[in-house]
Each structure stands twice: as C-alpha cells, then as structure tokens.
Amino acid sequence: MSLSSATRWSTRSLVRTRSQSNLSTRTFSTRHPLRTSASASSIATSFLSRFQSLGPQSRSQTLDANQLQLLSLTLNRPSLFPNSLSLSNTPTSLPLGTPLPAGYHLVYFTPAFLENELGADGTDTSYNPASPFTRRMWAGGEVHWPRGKDGKPNHLRVGQEVQETTTVLSAEPKIVRKTGEEMIVVGVEKEFRNENGVAILDRRNWVFRKALTTPTSGSSSTRPPATEAFNGPASSSTVTSGSTHTRTLRQTAVTLFRFSALTFNPHKIHYSTPWARDVEGHKDIVVHGPLNLISILDLWRDTRKTEGEEMVLPERIFYRATSPLYAEDEYRIVLDEGAGDGVGRVQIVAPGEVVAMKAEIQ
Numbered sequence: 001m002s003l004s005s006a007t008r009w010s011t012r013s014l015v016r017t018r019s020q021s022n023l024s025t026r027t028f029s030t031r032h033p034l035r036t037s038a039s040a041s042s043i044a045t046s047f048l049s050r051f052q053s054l055g056p057q058s059r060s061q062t063l064d065a066n067q068l069q070l071l072s073l074t075l076n077r078p079s080l081f082p083n084s085l086s087l088s089n090t091p092t093s094l095p096l097g098t099p100l101p102a103g104y105h106l107v108y109f110t111p112a113f114l115e116n117e118l119g120a121d122g123t124d125t126s127y128n129p130a131s132p133f134t135r136r137m138w139a140g141g142e143v144h145w146p147r148g149k150d151g152k153p154n155h156l157r158v159g160q161e162v163q164e165t166t167t168v169l170s171a172e173p174k175i176v177r178k179t180g181e182e183m184i185v186v187g188v189e190k191e192f193r194n195e196n197g198v199a200i201l202d203r204r205n206w207v208f209r210k211a212l213t214t215p216t217s218g219s220s221s222t223r224p225p226a227t228e229a230f231n232g233p234a235s236s237s238t239v240t241s242g243s244t245h246t247r248t249l250r251q252t253a254v255t256l257f258r259f260s261a262l263t264f265n266p267h268k269i270h271y272s273t274p275w276a277r278d279v280e281g282h283k284d285i286v287v288h289g290p291l292n293l294i295s296i297l298d299l300w301r302d303t304r305k306t307e308g309e310e311m312v313l314p315e316r317i318f319y320r321a322t323s324p325l326y327a328e329d330e331y332r333i334v335l336d337e338g339a340g341d342g343v344g345r346v347q348i349v350a351p352g353e354v355v356a357m358k359a360e361i362q
Contacts, residue, residue: 040133040173040182040183040184041173043129043130043133043173043184044129044171044172044173044184045171046129046130047129047130047168047171047184047186048168048170048171051127051168052168055167056165056166056167057165057166057167058163058164058165058166059109059163059164060161060162060163060164061108061109061161061162061164062159062160062161062162063100063108063156063157063158063159063160063162064158065093065094065095065096065098065158065159066093067107067108067262068080068094068098068100068104068107068158069087069093069094070107070258070262071104071107071262072087073087073088073258074255074258074259074262075255075294075295075298076236076255077298080094080098080101081311094158095158096157096158096159097157097158097159098157098158099155099156099157099311100155100156100157100158101297101298101301101311102143102145102297102300102301102313102314102317103143103290103293103294103297103298104294105156105192105200105202106263106290106293106294107262107263108162108164109164109190110262110263110264110265111124111126111264111265112264113126115266118266119134120211121135121267121268121269121275121279121280122266122267122268122272123136123265123266123267124266127168127186127188127206128208129171129184129186129208131211132210132211133182133183133184133208133209133210133211134208134210134211135208135209135210135211135212136206136207136208136267137206137207137208137209137289137321138204138205138206138288138289138290138321139185139205139206139207139289139320139321140204140205140289140318140319140320140321141202141203141204141205141318141319142203142316142317142318142319143200143201143202143203143293143316143317144200144201144202144203144315144316145199145200145313145314145315145316146197146198146199146201147315148196148197153199153313154194154196154197154198154199155199155311155313156192156194156199156200157194160194160195161194161195162192162193162194162199163192163193163194164190164191164192165190165191165193166188166189166190166191167188167189167190167191168186168187168188169187169188169189169203170185170186170187171184171185171186171187172184172185181209181210182210183207183208183209183210184207184208185205185206185207185208186205186206186207186208187203187204187205188203188204188206189201189202189203189204190202190203190204212279212280236248236249236250238299238302240303242338243336243337243338244334244335244336244337244338245299245303245334245335245337246332246333246334246335247295247299247332247333247335248330248331248332249295249330249331249332249333250328250329250330250331251287251291251325251327251328251329252327252328253271253285253327253328255291256270256271256285256286256287256288256291256327257270257271259288259290259291260288263288263290265288269282269285269286270285270286270287270288271285272285273285282324282326283326284326284327284328285326285327286324286325286326286327287324287325287326287327287329289321289357292321292325292348292356292357293317293319293357293359295333295348296317296319296333296335296346296348296357296359296361297314297317297361299333299335299346300314300335300344300346300361303335314361314362315362316361316362317359317360317361317362318359318360319346319357319358319359319360320357320358320359321356321357322355322356322357322358323350323354323355323356324356325348325350325356329350329351330351331348331349331350331351331356332348332349333346333347333348333349334346334347334348334349335361342362343360343361343362344360344361344362345359345360346358346359346360346361347359
C-alpha cells in the first residue's frame with residue numbers, strides 16, 4: 001500500500017477491514033517464488049483459524065502517571081515537554097489529564113504471565129504459532145492516530161480508563177530468499193479506545209522463526225561484549241540542517257534493562273549477553289524495536305513548533321526493521337522532510353552505514 005492511498009483511511013474503514021490481511025502485512029507484501037513447506041503453511045492456517053474463532057480480545061487499564069514518568073526517565077528525558085515539570089528524583093507526579101506523547105502507549109497493557117508460562121527465550125507465547133515457529137521478532141508495522149470531526153487527535157491521557165482490543169489479522173508463511181529460511185509473519189492490530197472513542201490503531205508485524213536446537217555456531221564466548229567498552233549513560237545530540245534533522249544516539253545496557261522492565265518484556269536478547277551472543281548469534285544485547293519506534297517519534301515531536309505543553313501527534317507512521325541495533329552502538333536517526341509532501345522520511349543508520357529501520361511519518 002502506498003502512503004498516498006493510506007492518507008484516505010478513516011477510522012471507520014480501518015475498523016471495518018480488520019480481517020483483511022493486506023493492510024497488516026504491508027512490510028512483508030513481496031511474494032517470493034520459493035515455496036514454503038506444507039508444515040509452515042498448515043501451521044499458519046491453523047494459527048489464524050484459531051484466533052479468528054476466538055475473536056478480538058479486550059482488556060481495560062487506567063493509565064497511571066508513574067509509568068509515564070519512568071519511561072521519560074528511561075529515555076533520559078528529564079521532562080515530557082519543554083520548560084515543564086522535571087521528572088527526575090521528584091515526589092511530584094504528573095497531573096491527571098497529561099497527554100501521552102506519540103508511541104508512549106507501548107509501556108501500557110504489558111503482558112502478564114508467570115515465568116513458567118514463557119518461552120525458552122523469555123518471550124510470552126500467547127500469540128505464538130505452533131512449534132517450531134516460536135522465535136518472535138518485532139519486524140515493523142504502522143500506527144494511526146485518528147482525527148475527529150474537528151481535525152484534532154483524541155489524546156490518551158493520564159487517569160483515563162482505556163480499553164485495548166487485540167485482533168489477529170493475518171498469518172502467512174514466508175521464505176527468506178537469501179538463506180531459504182522459513183518463517184511465519186503474523187499481523188496483529190491493537191485498538192486503544194477511551195471515553196471519546198478510538199485514540200490509536202496500532203498494527204504490528206511479528207516474524208516467527210524456527211526455534212533454535214543448538215547454540216548458533218560462529219559466536220565466540222571469548223570475545224568481549226561491546227557493553228564493557230563504556231560505563232557512562234546513554235548519549236544523545238541533535239543537529240538540524242535545512243529540512244533534515246539528525247539525532248545521534250547511544251543506548252546502554254541500563255537503558256535496555258529499564259525498557260524491558262517497563263514493558264515487562266523478558267525477551268533474553270535485550271538483557272542477557274550470553275543468550276544474545278552464544279545462543280542467538282548477536283554481537284551483543286539488542287535494542288528493542290519498540291524503543292527504536294519511540295526514538296523516531298520523539299525526534300519528530302522535538303522538531304515540531306509547539307506552545308507551552310501543547311501536544312502534537314502525527315496522523316500515522318509506517319516503519320520496518322531491517323537490521324538489529326546493539327547496546328553501545330552509536331547510531332543516527334535521520335528525519336528528512338525536504339520532499340514538500342508533508343511526509344517525513346526516516347532512516348536509523350547503524351555503524352557501518354547499515355540501515356536498521358526505515359519509517360515514513362505523516
């Protein structure tokens with residue numbers, strides 16, 4: 001789906017087309033001529049049939065100020081807005097009605113499972129296809145903030161009772177052309193609704209790869225992890241040149257641990273160096289996909305013109321992860337708004353000029 005066609009979406013059409021998989025798998029729409037195995041196809045079909053029979057799953061939660069404050073501190077942002085209340089080491093909490101910045105809904109409605117209910121890699125298995133496709137990765141998606149009749153967004157705010165409704169949209173077997181590896185791509189939509197109606201429609205693509213049977217070969221337990229090279233806090237700097245904004249970031253192991261704790265995400269690749277390196281074959285612990293998404297949206301928000309505590313929200317963002325980022329990597333988020341079409345085009349550029357994530361913000 002092109003961005004121009006996406007601009008014609010309405011909240012009503014989004015809700016009406018939940019069952020249509022073409023919207024939820026935008027980032028995986030390329031059809032490869034390679035054939036997936038009968039087992040991958042049957043597992044995907046069975047998974048989708050099971051969740052279609054269950055229907056949408058809903059739960060409610062009050063958005064508390066503490067979670068919002070802790071996220072801002074985890075992101076090394078001393079306040080939510082310019083010239084607003086400092087959130088560091090203060091007994092004063094954010095007031096009721098404080099709006100959530102774009103993407104900050106990701107630290108609410110966290111999974112709630114006992115440890116013995118988790119997968120071997122620490123992930124919750126509530127939306128896993130059947131074995132062997134149990135290794136989950138957050139691969140991309142799109143988030144939409146609908147506008148009302150007045151043209152304004154419906155903000156999620158501290159103190160609101162919010163309902164999250166999760167719908168499985170699709171499950172498709174795929175093959176990686178370069179490696180021949182089979183996987184299943186699952187498309188999920190999460191709708192967030194407050195007393196004023198739909199506030200956010202968050203569609204996610206999860207990739208499920210086959211479970212590992214042995215540690216990945218080629219990883220060296222004698223190689224020192226990159227996290228030993230630095231002891232300082234995460235760093236950030238931003239430079240604007242014309243219509244291009246560039247933010248340089250470095251995430252530490254502490255930041256990744258805090259973000260995992262806030263999202264109640266026990267996936268071991270984000271905090272266990274032995275698991276990430278010796279089992280999964282990464283060079284170090286991995287920066288969360290949702291954390292990268294929030295970082296992109298924070299750069300966009302910080303480069304908008306606002307007055308006081310006025311909160312700006314984009315209409316939508318499309319994003320796709322293309323390569324992992326690691327703790328202590330110094331990387332760049334580049335937001336280019338020079339095309340004049342109202343679209344901000346974003347790349348996260350990792351060391352070696354490797355593109356780790358792409359996004360379009362409207």
